[in-house]
Amino acid sequence: MTGTSAVVVATGAGGAIGTSLVNALLNDGQAVRTLVRRQSDCPLESVEAVIKDISDRQAVGRAVAGAKIVFHLAAKLHVPNPTPEMRTEYERVNVEGTRVLVEAARAAGVQRVVFFSTISVYGVTGSDPVDEDSAPHPDTIYAKTKLQAEEIALAAGRVYDVSEGTVHSLNEILAAMATALGRRPPRLHVPVELARVAAATADRLLAFQGRPPRLASAVNKFVESAPVRADRIQRELGFQPVYDLERGCWETIVSLGLR
Numbered sequence: 001m002t003g004t005s006a007v008v009v010a011t012g013a014g015g016a017i018g019t020s021l022v023n024a025l026l027n028d029g030q031a032v033r034t035l036v037r038r039q040s041d042c043p044l045e046s047v048e049a050v051i052k053d054i055s056d057r058q059a060v061g062r063a064v065a066g067a068k069i070v071f072h073l074a075a076k077l078h079v080p081n082p083t084p085e086m087r088t089e090y091e092r093v094n095v096e097g098t099r100v101l102v103e104a105a106r107a108a109g110v111q112r113v114v115f116f117s118t119i120s121v122y123g124v125t126g127s128d129p130v131d132e133d134s135a136p137h138p139d140t141i142y143a144k145t146k147l148q149a150e151e152i153a154l155a156a157g158r159v160y161d162v163s164e165g166t167v168h169s170l171n172e173i174l175a176a177m178a179t180a181l182g183r184r185p186p187r188l189h190v191p192v193e194l195a196r197v198a199a200a201t202a203d204r205l206l207a208f209q210g211r212p213p214r215l216a217s218a219v220n221k222f223v224e225s226a227p228v229r230a231d232r233i234q235r236e237l238g239f240q241p242v243y244d245l246e247r248g249c250w251e252t253i254v255s256l257g258l259r
Helices: 016-027 057-064 086-108 141-156 170-180 192-208 215-223 231-237 245-255
Strands: 007-011 031-036 048-051 067-072 112-115
Touching: 007 016, 007 057, 016 031, 016 245, 031 057, 048 057, 057 067, 057 086, 067 086, 086 112, 086 141, 112 141, 170 245, 192 215
Parallel strands: 007 031, 007 067, 031 048, 067 112
Antiparallel strands: none
16 A cells, blocks of 8 residues: 555554554555544544544544545453443444444445454464454453454455464563563463462452452463464465564554553
8 A cells, every 4th residue: 555645544543553553554655534532542643533432423424534445443442351331332332333434434435444353253262273264252242242343344345364473372472572561571480270270269259349250251361372374364465474473562562652
């Protein structure tokens, strides 16, 4: 993609990926417009911003007017043990927000909508990498609503898994994150089963105190395996990753202002 006169739109531009995307588009000479909930979510003052919620049909219509490409990153992200009341918000933002955007983009004649989903739709996969043909098994409200949003976006599209091509262990990921933060990687390691027992015990204490249990599910989320293959996007679109784990962690930390 090279510079054009048509505007490129990005929703959810205030997050780590959104900020990096907007900067990449600007460096490529694109005119960028963002749809954000607050002015502070707009990564750069020089970028045009529509300040509204993703479910606001009129605002979304204004945001995508005249756009050639729309990158849709806006979402309510995963939190451990969300309350039942949060289900409505997940569905409003992730499902209905995507529906509003896709319908507005279609009405505005947008050529392409790029929807950012999550590998959480696959659930726990084990050690064998999954690909786009693998059956999804979402096990959280976040993953279930993102899968519903995928289905809306896929009514006129195709799904691609994106990966830098290497399966990394949890220790490798933690080491890369620690290095990016300028800290030493953790040296104390607790066996997974012992961590699960400790978390379950702590959850029982939390429940006894009338507080929501969340530690066991957090431990399971941290240690679950979900490797993906990226053969299709390489074969069909010629995608070649330019970021490895270390560079990705470093630039994410920098974009968040933590270094």
